[in-house]
Structures are given as C-alpha cells and as structure tokens.
Amino acid sequence: MQSPPFDSAATQQAPEALRFEYVPRPGLFKITLINLVLNILTLSIYRFWGKTNVRKHIWSCIHINGEPLEYTGTAMELFKGFLFVFGLFIMPLVIINALLKLNYGNQSPIVFATNSLFGLFVYVMYGYAIYKARKYQLTRTLWRGIRGNLVGSAMTYSITYFGALLAKGASLGWATPVMNTVLHEQITNDMRFGDAAFKFKGRAGPLYPTYALCWFLVGVLSIFFIAWGVSLVAGNFEGLFEKTPSQKETLGILYGLAIIVLVVVVYFLLSPVVWSIYIAKEMRTFANYTRFDGAQFKLNATAGSIIWLTIGNVLILVFTLTFGWPFVQQRTFRYMAQRLELEGAIDIDRIQQSQAAIPTRGEGLADAFDVSAW
Amino acid sequence: MIETLATYFDGQSARNRTVHLRDDGDALSFSGPETPKTIWNIRGLHPIDAPTKGQPYRLTHDAKPGARLIITDEAFIQNLISHSNHLRGGYSMRDIANIFGWTVGGLGVCAALTYLAMWILPDRVAHVLPQSWREKTGTEMETTLSGGAKRCQTPAGEHALGTIVAALAEGTPSLPAVSIHVYDMPLVNAFAVSGGKIIVTRGLLDKAETAEEFTGVLAHEMGHVWHFHPEAQIVRLGGMEVLSSIFTGTNGGNATTNVAMLATVLRSSRAAEAEADQFANEALINAKIDPKGLRSFFEKIMKMEKDQGSNGAMLGEIGSIFSTHPGTEDRIKNIQLLPSGVVAKPVLTDQEWQALKKMCG
Structure with a gap:
C-alpha cells in the first residue's frame, strides 16, 4: 500500500465552533441483558461493572465535532x-x-x-x-x-x-x-x-415569572380538585344517616379511593406536567448563563419535550422493573446532546491537560x- | 508492511495531530509534522472500544495512557486485529476473574459473618454481659410479654414456688438464682427472660395436673437461665439486624433475609431447648423429683399441637415455648426416668399445690 501524503492544512487549525451530536451505536441492549443476569448471579456486586459499561457506551455515542467522548472510569x-x-x-x-x-x-x-x-x-x-x-x-x-x-x-x-x-x-x-x-x-x-474553565454568570430574577406561574397554577389546580372532592362528598352527604352501616362503609371506601385518585392525579401527573414549564425555563436560562472559553451555551429545552422524556423514562423503568435504566440514561444524555449548542468559536488547540x-x-x-x- | 494516516492526541493538548502510521507486525510506529517518531509495541496497546464497522478505532498504550491514536482505515484495522487478538476488546480474563473473585469472596465474608453472629458470638457475649444490663432488659421483656396482665401474688402461692426452687436447689446446689412471676394470662406458657426472671401464665398452672408437671416446666426454664439463652437470643437478634442491614443495604432488611434469619433463630432455639431439657432432666433426677411429670406435660403439649396443628397453628394461640420446637415426641423419648431403686419425693403437699394453682383466683 502506498503511503498517503500529508495534508499540511489539516494541522493548522483556526478557532472552531463546536457541534454536539448523538451518534447511536448498537450494543446497549446486550449490555442491559448482561447486567440483568450478572446482577442477579452476583447479588448486585456486578452493578459497578454494569454502570461502567453503560457509561462507556453512552459516552462514546456523544460526539463533539465528530470526536466521541470517552469514559475512562x-x-x-x-x-x-x-x-x-x-x-x-x-x-x-x-x-x-x-x-x-x-x-x-x-x-x-x-x-x-x-x-x-x-x-x-x-x-x-x-x-x-x-x-x-x-x-x-x-x-x-x-x-x-x-x-x-x-x-x-x-x-x-x-x-x-x-x-x-x-x-x-x-x-x-x-x-x-x-x-x-x-x-x-x-x-x-x-x-x-x-x-479551560467554565463560567456561570446570571441572576435568578428572570426565572421568577415562570416560577410564579407554575406555583400558582399548581396551587389553583390543587384547590380546584380539593373543592371538587369536597363537593362530591357533600353532594352525597344528604340522606347518609338513613343508610345502613354496610352502605355507609361502601361509601366510605369509595370516598377513600376517590381521595387517593385525586392525590395521585394532582401530585404525580398534573404537578410534574406544570413544573416542566419551569424546569425547561431554568435549563434554558442556566445554559445561557454558562460560557466556555468565550463561547456561550444554548439549550433548546421545552416543557413538551421534557414531559415526553420523563413519561418515556418512567414507562421504561416501570415495564422493565427498573432494569431498563441504561435506556433512561441514554435518552437523557441524547436529549442534552441533541439540544445543546455552543455559540462562538473556540481555540481548541490551545487547551492543555490540567495537572489538578x-x-x-x-x-x-x-x-x-x-x-x-x- | 501496511500504512495509513491516523489522528493522534498526545494527552497533553487538545490539538489533533495527523500522523503517518505503520504496522510493523510487532509494533505500531507513527510520526507527523508535530509528532516525533513514536513506536508502540503491540503488546502494550489497548482498544478503547471493540472495533465496530464504520466507526473510528481508538487505541491507547501502556507507555502513554493519556494518549489516543484514532484509525479510520478499515483495511488497516482488520489487518491489525487479525494478528493481535487482544485488540478485539470485550471482557478480558482479568475482568472476569475480578468479578468472580469479588463475588465469591463477598459471599464468603457474608457466610463467615453470619456464622460468627449466629453461632459463636451470642453465647460468648451472653456470658460477659453486666448483671445490671441483664436485669434492666429482663424487666423490659417481662413488661412486654405480660402485656399489662395482672401479676398474681398470694403468700401461700409464693411459698409453694419457693418450696419448688428449694427442692431443686437441694439436688443442684449450683442452680441459678431465679425470680418466678405468675401472670393472669389464659395462654399456656412459661418464658425465661434475661436476668434470671421466669414468667409463668395462669393457663400453664391450669393445664398442669400435678406439682411434678409444673416443676418439670420450671426446671426447663431454669435450664434456659443457666445457659444464658435469653441473653444470647437478644444478642443474636441484634446481630441479625446488623447483618441484614449490611447485606441488603437497607435499614431493617427485606423479606427474604428476614425469613432466612428467622429460620436461623428457630434453629438455634431448638438447640437451646434440647439443652434446657437436659438441664431439667438432670436437675429433677438430682432432686429425686419424678421426671414423669415433665414427660406427661410434654404429652399434653403434643395433644394440643395435634388439635391445633390442622389449622397450622404452630406459632398460633398456644404460642408455647414448646410449640416452636418440633419433635416433641423425640423430646419425650429423651427424658430419662429416675434410676431404679430411687424413690421419688413429692415436691409439694396437696395443700401447697392447690394454693399455687389458685394464685390467680
């Protein structure tokens, strides 16, 4: 084979913009299966090896300007x-x-x-x-x-x-x-x-309007559901004294169930959905406040995408009895890699290994x- | 000899350097405009990931662990791994030995700790615990076990109890000091708790037909006191809780370990029962009290077990110290009677026995 000639331009690099990318690779499913089996066989001592393999895989899928991250732990x-x-x-x-x-x-x-x-x-x-x-x-x-x-x-x-x-x-x-x-x-x-250092600078002030919106929204929703629950009970209260003890007991169970359903709906469904608006705002804001070597981060986080990410993750964990966590981690890192941008050019060649x-x-x-x- | 262009990161700077890479069979050599000629022997090479088609292949070397050599030339990669098997990636024998070694070692340590906490330590610790601790714990246990039931005390009854203890002590001078408390509880039971306390229920007094039967049971409980069984059991339970927290990483353990631990406790208490039986039997013979009383009481317990056994009430209403232990039949068989020629002495007069039985009214 003939030796290819050097492209001398390739070694002279100007400051460049950084692009984040998630480049999927096969193999995570196999890692997950091996984790499942070996975790059981070793009474969970394997978890350290399992975690490491999952990170090696996911890190290597995150590319910055075509060069993957590497997990060396x-x-x-x-x-x-x-x-x-x-x-x-x-x-x-x-x-x-x-x-x-x-x-x-x-x-x-x-x-x-x-x-x-x-x-x-x-x-x-x-x-x-x-x-x-x-x-x-x-x-x-x-x-x-x-x-x-x-x-x-x-x-x-x-x-x-x-x-x-x-x-x-x-x-x-x-x-x-x-x-x-x-x-x-x-x-x-x-x-x-x-x-090279990361720099974070910014005030919390701009987060407050969104925070207030979510806080009051959750408050109003809670009050609405409590009022609705109370009216439901009160509506059936008439004639309660004429009912037989067993009827009263059935009603009691029904009300108990209704209250549990209400709590679940408000705290595990409505509240996280509302708060996603704030979380997205916070993530976007914090990215904007963060600079690296003169370039500024930008994160395209939206409430809708966070809700979707969370629902998917919860479903994966529930249906795999938590053994699917590598896919949850993959989805989360992919979300960040696909939505994170760095605006401005960086002189990468200048960055030296730290002795810390x-x-x-x-x-x-x-x-x-x-x-x-x- | 096969050559290609590759990318090199020296681990000191983020600058990517293009190098001219050559596979010499036993080493890779490379150099470039900013990279002096470097030779990496094949043996010291490590793949960062297993080679995947269409993906750059990344290598590092023992001589410079922070450096990375990135190869994209598919033919070069194939040739390289074809003559160096260890560059294919995946688990090495060392990884497997590590996981296996730590697992087996960990299980070994768990087993050794369990053995220590269940069988070795409780007995040793029980013998060196301070008397003040024994008494304090015994009082707490008595309060818990009696569950607010009324304590029965009549002068005649106390006298009868004292007579039984004195009769036993005559045969066995080293008999441990005990205090016997009778409680107005319907279940048929007697417990020895820490600090030499013995708790007897009205149910037991009702069930016992002769003073000899009752004395047999008391001698059995004194056997527990003599061997420090209640104290050992407390230490064992404490040790179990520690182990179960450690093994499962939770506070208080999970269902599986708790069942396993309960089984261990039951096993250990079977051994304790046998020891107490033996002590009782010897004490009765030494005091010339007829061991048939102990035997007939066991037979009564066996009958109660049979009656309740069909409802699986081994740990149910009888709740008897005896019922937790299998092989009541074996225990009956193991009871030695008085040697021939020895005449049994009555423990109590009929009047004393009746006074004892009526302690709770």
Missing part, C-alpha cells in the same frame, strides 16, 4: 468507593444503631435521637455526594485526550446544598430559583475541561445515597 474504582463508604460510614452506623437498640430498647429516645442525627447527616452530605460523583465522572471523561474536572470544595457545595434545602422548604418553594442559581453557579464555576489532582476511587457516597451526579 473503571468498575474497580467504583467498587473501591463503595467499600470505602461502607467501611467508614455504613457499617459503623449500623453497628452503633444496633448496640444502642440492644442497650436502650427500640423505643428509646436515645435511639430516636441517634437515628435523627444519621438522617440529618445524610441530608448534610447529600450535596457532597453529588459534587464528588460529578467530579469523578468529569475526571473520567476524555475528549481529544483531555479530561474534565471539578476543582472546588465538595464540602462548601454540600453546605450550600443543605442551606438551599432548608431555604426552599421554609419559603414554600419560593427560594428555589435563587438557590438553584447559586448552586449551579458554584458547581459550574468549578468545572474545567483541561486548563484526580480522585482514585469514585461515587461511594452517591451509591449509598442513591443520588445521581447530574
């Missing part, structure tokens, strides 16, 4: 993370709890207080788990040989996260746009690709708390 790193958290937190907690129960009895206030403290610990460390998991995944994500990172403090993020939880609760949700902006700003400003430290094990706490990095 290994199952052993996840397994070590699990063992670390298990040995350092879970096992001691369980043993302490059992000893206290043994000594003071199940109903003792000391046992209750200790359990509450453990619960508080989980909430305080929630943000830590998210931050560390995302840091692990970023440092295991390679594009053109360069890896990402999070260079800030996980504990600072965790404290902010906990504060945000309290503020959201105390304000009946109204602190959500502000707190989400603060959290997003913190973690995005810590994000690196090689030695990278973790040697990953996601132990996230695995224990069952939280996702994204």
